[in-house]
Amino acid sequence: MSEINLKIRIGSLELKNPVLVASGTFGYGIETADFMDLNQLGGIITKSLSLKPRKGNPPKRIAETPSGMLNAIGLANIGVEKFIEEKLPLLKKIDTKIIVNIAASSVEEYVECVRILDKEDIDAFEINVSCPNVKEGGLEFGRDLSRVGEITNKVVASTNKPVIIKLTPNVTYISQFARVAKEEGATAVSAINTLVGMAVNVYTRKPKLSHITGGLSGPAIRPLALAKVFEIIQNVDIPVIGIGGITSFEDALEFLIVGAKAVQIGTHNFVDPSGPLKIINGLEEYLRKFNFKDINEVIGSLQLN
Amino acid sequence: MMFQTFAQVIEKKILSDQIILVTFRSEELAKNAKPGQFVNVRVSESCYPYLRRPFSYCDVEGDTFKLMFTIFGQGTKILANAPIGSKFDVIGPLGNGFNLEDDYEHAIIVGGGLGIAPFPFFTRFLNEKKKIHSYIGARTKDFVVTYGLKNFQIATDDGSIGYHGNVVELLRMDLEKNTFYGKIKIFACGPTPMLKALKQLSEEFDVDCEVSTEESMACGFGICQGCPVELADSSGYKLVCKDGPVFNVKEIKL
Secondary structure: OOOOOOOEEEOOEEEEEEEEEEEOOOOOOOOOOOOOOOHHHHHHOOEEEEEOEEEEOOOOOEEEOOOOEOOOOOOOOOOHHHHHHHHHHOOOOOOEEEEEEEOOHHHHHHHHHHHHHHHOOOEEEEEEEHHOOOOOOOOHHOOOOHHHHHHHHHHHHHOOEEEEEEOOOOOHHHHHHHHHHHOOOOEEEEEOOOEEEEEEOOOOOEEEEOOOOEOOOOOOOHHHHHHHHHHHHOOOOOEEEEEEOOHHHHHHHHHHOOOOEEEEEHHHHHHOOOOOHHHHHHHHHHHHHOOOOOOHHHOOOOOOO | OOEEEEEEEEEEEOOOOOOOEEEOOOHHHOOOOOOOOEEEEEEOOOOOOOOOOOOOOOOOEEEEEEEEEOOOOOHHHHHHHHHOOOEEEEEEEEEEOOOOOOOOOOOEEEEEEEHOOOOHHHHHHHHOOOEEEEEEOOOOOHHHOOOOOEEEEEEEOOOOOEOOHHHHHHHHHHHHOOOOOOEEEEEEEHHHHHHHHHHHHHHHOOOOOEOOOOOOOOOOOOOOOOEEEOOOOOOOEOOOOOOOOOOOOOOOOO
């Protein structure tokens, strides 16, 4: 049987396959080791880190919705320092790319986090400018073109590692934000973060989340995510990492065919913690079955007309 | 070690109008379980319902385990209607379980409503090692389940069976009468008001008390961070799925 190539390249970042696990859906990267061989992943994107630890929001933090869920975790995390001390040594034992996700409440905090982590043996940064569940930073930044530009510019200036900007879909034209990210030197963008959503318990007449609104994720958002990725690819020449409700290799292929260089598996990790491996194997089988030798032949191969 | 594996439905038993007991076969999930731990069941391969459903181990025997639940929503409806022989993708054992090894002679079980679910396994596991006293609370006699429990007393809100009143009051009367000779420890699971009352009772009588807590969760093993429980000193949160579901009642805010 001939070798199938699953390797892809995003700037200087080479992944053994295009399947990453999304920030906030995979803990600090090691918790899922009982369920699968983590060495097979294209990459692991850590839980969002802030400079100082964050407690996160009170319960209820999650609510199930049709084919998806709402979350308002509130960026609960152990902070950069403890991450370097306790989690990074374990992550480094895994033979995959480690991408650290940063979420901050100010431009200075983003830069400070990146400066500290830049000295560590990590492969790239993903900058979260799109969390809908915190008061400062998050969406407030992600919806403001000039702030996204400023954060990208300053983060890129603080590191030689690839910088991926994670974009919010809660804007009119996501491609404008991708363009700003490109102009300010980002290596790639990942799209999409969650959509702002809400659910009410009709028996108590209270919101189902303590934060009232939360981020909607899961298969419910997939067609929307795909359209946003398509919009970026049509308008801006920057590598895109597709995210949004991927549960199977077919779902992953939709994003790749549209032109995403890689995909992230998010909420589905909660439902099927060995899912990413099934998706990687499914991609390989698909390529074999349809006589492709290289995943790059499929990427961006959308047939229009 | 946690496992993700298929468990096969081998038996279903209706315990009351409301409550059903389903037996599954899976060696890994049965042999490695401790009382108070739970499993997370993928009830549908489709996207609706999407998230897994957590259930505590109700009983474990050989390579089988039982789950007890009420048919409440879409997920439990699917499980209750699953034909014998069907298989479900199940993750477990999850969570910490009860600390049974402590220094005590009498294990006092307090279960409110379906909160009795973890205690048949608990009772089987402790067997003759400790003296067990079970207190079962329910709204009416239709919700009372005594499956797998021994040496039990019942309290119902409407007095339709057993003591007319709540189960914590019933336990209080026994504590006041000092009917237990030897050191006791309370193990409880049930609605929050019951756990709150037990917290007060355990402080008053200076008795150790472990409670099994509940919170909406997605993953069941700590990656989604969706199931926080606040620490008693307000310093932060622990996760029900990973740090719990069993906590010393003094440790958390109820």
